[in-house]
Amino acid sequence: MDLVQLQRQFVDYRTSLYHEGFLDEQFTQLQELQDENNPDFVVEVVSLFFEDSERLLNELARALEQQSIDYKRIDAHVHQLKGSSSSIGAQRVQKVCIAFRNYCEEQNVEGCLKCLQQVRHEYSLVKTKLESLFQVRLPCRREIFFLSKMVLP
């Protein structure tokens, strides 16, 4: 597959992620911060997001299993997840977090459990999609730089 085809594939895939609401404009912002001096910025930030989210999801599951549920603590974790998903442009994850926080405020355990399930689902979807997106990249850094510059939301 030549460079033009790969570029097209990358752009098309990325465009579809925008249309399906998996990513929003903030992801474009991240890509614009990447340059020749920081060619791995997006991958680094997204990797941090994966690690941090997994930790938070585990904490949330644990917190919701407790006899006496600490809603403040749960809200704090969801607030973190909402913040980081917003910062990388993971729009669908962010949206579930908003609903999740509302259930926390209402101290609604059923609602919280439902949201946890939903947020886990959205997280794993966006993770898979981002991993696929990065696989379309070529190994050469210069080409990655040009690929990222080519993108149009």
Added chain:
Amino acid sequence: MLSCGGGSGGCSKDMAVELGDEPHVLAVDDNLIDRKLVERLLKNSSCKVTTAENALRALDYLGLGNDRLEGTVSEVNMIITDYCMPGMTGYELLKKIKESSVLKEVPVVIMSSENIPTRISQCLEEGAKMFMLKPLKQSDVKQLKWHLMKCRN
């Protein structure tokens, strides 16, 4: 989105940024992804960046904490802090900075993911230079730097 404070409490000559020097910014945020993002945004605007993961660490760095770092306090030209942080909030950090005779002239910018008008006016009244909505964009930071460099004149 940016909200700016009034002209009061302008910059003293002592803390004015020298021509050609990179301003040194202390960025405070408990979210790992946001710290990485704000660091990149500031570095892309030619700022030297130090990050702190909470207000207490920030105070220690600034020489205002309980564990004063004697002789190691670096000059900071601006502080940018998240509002919602566990323990001490960004607002409380702002107050501590403004209470300090040494640091009260250092511009403080507050960031938040929540657009709450009373929160914004509370921060501006307490002396914050600006209030910024997260997620931050490059254009926000460029404008911020412009305001900071303006203090030179």
